[in-house]
Amino acid sequence: MYKTFDVAIIGGGVVGCAIARELSRYRLDVVVLEREPDVARGTSSKNSGVVHTGINVPPGSLKARLNVAGAAAFEALCRELDVPFKRVGKLVIAMRAEEAPELQALLTRGSANGVPDLEIIDSETVRRLEPNVSGYAALHAPTAAITCPYSLTIALAENAASNGVAFQLESPVTSIVPPGEAFTLTTPSGLVNALLVINSAGLHADRVARMAGLSKYRVYPCRGEYVILDKSRCGLITRMVYPVPPKGGPGLGVHITPTVDGNILLGPSATYIRGRDDVRTTMAMRRQLLKEAAELLPGISPGDAIAAYSGVRPKTVPSSRGGFGDFIIEEPPETLGMLHLVGIESPGLTAAPAIAALAREWVLRYLPRPESPRFNGRREPSPRFRELVAESQAALAAVDPDYGQIVCRCELVTKAEVLESIRNPLGAKSLISIKYRSRAMMGRCQGGFCGPRVVDLLRETGVPVDRITLRGGGSWMFAGTTRGTANGAGRAPVTTGAGDD
């Protein structure tokens, strides 16, 4: 007989993990089912990392309400979980006089949503705030902020796990049998029973709903490509720089976003696609992103790019219809006991804390459990060497020599940090899991130098060379060992050097 959970959450994106962590405050047995070998593998890791103010969403919509409520809770949440959060502010640039009325429209809409301190500024003020940006006028939203979306998702998941939530990775749900007593969910690793089910499957939310016999949803995948610029360009801007949103288009336009780590993101594009997991990048779009971004910020050149990636938005409106599509968060009568979250695209990251609160209320209505006395919402800060001043770095290395050994030179990641990321509470061991947690392999050499050293550390913890993957599944890294290598070539070379000699 399988254990029956109180709540099964399908999908370990930022929303699923935020809900899991919110529910871990209560005496509830919660499981998160994630099809990938780690959390934050879909849309949650491939977006702009922006905490939106609420100027882009129509007043009265669910998006507006949850955006504003989520933004209000965001900073405290990041502080509690030791996740980077920077209130850098945002400029929406009108390039020409004709675009200026658009700024007024955004200001009016933002004010209606309760966004504070919005202001329209002239080109001279734009220059003063952002000397490298040119424009006719701009809307300044000083409360807009940035975070690291995958760090937040991982932090939510790891905090939830430490508060008792079960995470079943590599567990795509393949069928849902509605209750007699409880829902029965099938995954490759076995059956999972749960009294309540939350469908936060993102791009696959419509398919999950269909498994439960509900066919009214349809997700239209819309890909956004990004280009990442080298940290040496970080001085170009301090705020987010957006164009006036293209009329009727599916996105906010190609914008320039500083990341919390000091890179600059260009993008995203917006292309409706067929395959929901088709996160390829294209040459045409790379060229276009660099071109459009250079119009806002003339200092950018193609040589500054260090990487590119794509994320896919789960839209509820097809390209043929266009326009605004609201979040769908509901429990239709056909699937009582199952809450569906459909179309959680931008501003989904910002809204995540508010969506989690909404889901909590829904769960507590069915299962009015008391708060758990064991709950600890704080995630102990672990040092990020690269962000510390020299004196603090010295103090760390004095206590633990592993903080004195730099493994990743581009991002200044120490051995201690890589080891900590390998020992993560979710047990995710692929290279991307280590990369997202430690930032090793994320810099300008993209793992050319530190990759082999990370592989050594992974092998020292007992992962054999033929089991090392980029992102789990069939993404094997190595075909085996070279000829004439003695048995167990798998033995990792010694990586700790003698230090001074």
Next chain:
Amino acid sequence: MIEMERVDVAVVGGGPAGLAAAAAARTAGAGRVLLLERDTRLGGILNQCIHDGFGTKVFKEALTGPEYAALAIRRAHDAGVETRVDTTVLELDPNRTMTVISRNGMRRIEAGAVVLSMGCRERTRGAIGIAGSRPSGIYTAGAVQNYMNLRNILVGRRIVILGSGDIGLIMARRLALEGAEVACVAEILAYPSGLARNIVQCLDDFGIPLHLNTTVVEIHGTDRVAGVTLAEVGCKGGIRRRTRRRVECDTLMLSVGLVPENELSKRAGVVLDAVTRGPVVDDAYQTSVPGVFACGNVLQVHDLVDYASLEAEKAGTSAAAFARTGALPAARIRVLPGAGIRYVLPQRVTGGDAIDFTMRVSKPARDAALVFSSDGREIRRLQQQVLAPASMARVRLGRGRLEGLSEVMVEVAG
């Protein structure tokens, strides 16, 4: 609480250039010479270059990379150089104070002179922007070499190589010898980027096809690389769509160029050359920051290690002189690349002593001349049978030939 020490010459990077610079600084009379290496051992990339052909100029015999490294390390130690491995220089300020960290903790090091010899890194997929999916199985050639030669790990079974740089060619042979299948090498240019001897010995001898004017336009595969699409490049650099064809493979190996690793230099205020992406230097190999010198691949990407060592010896000798005197003669004569020259080093010269210029041409040429001139007056002309971008050209101008000039230009003349 951060310990402070003082050295005469500090050398950043313990590859062939750093080792030669440090040894030369000691030989030239510098008291305390300290070499800092961030990897676990000295020798740099030579340690993973197990093929031979190194050392014919410096050690007068053909050596493997590790053999060359061992001799260079012995020379440095015999000269009395202090070395520290697993030690990373975090900061260098314009007054030549460095912040370094190792398992033994953090230190500040004040140096009378600093030699930068951090080498270079490989250009990546992201830097050149290859489109497609993002599966595992995309490696740079140097990383493949590291996994194979230092860790006995094979990265794949059927490999397509993009770029005909020397490391890529060497690795094509190495992979073939290990029983992996190298499907082809694609080179976007109309001529190979690597040395002619490597084309013959690493591709032709193993029947590996080289496709010129060809590049990878898309990567396929969701988990692991499943194939790549190759296409020919037209004369204006555009993709010829009708030539697109898919090649099945499980690995794409990139050998698409090296970039001098100058992040530390930039933070110290060292001015870089837009073409070499290394520091602007004078004939003492001094950068724009007084007392900070540069040599080896952090200055310019070399074709042969021997020349990196020889260049480094001069930089090390100059650093010792600066540490002793606190200043070197000002270099006032500007050196400019003219027609057909991609870059020429040094960019500024004093004009007193004999000067060794190194340069690369923009495109291959036969029976052409390298011409040095000033204000239209020819100073020196050297007839060359072959000029190729893959090989550095070296020219020595004797003592006094540039005296009194303000500018000298180098160009390729038919």
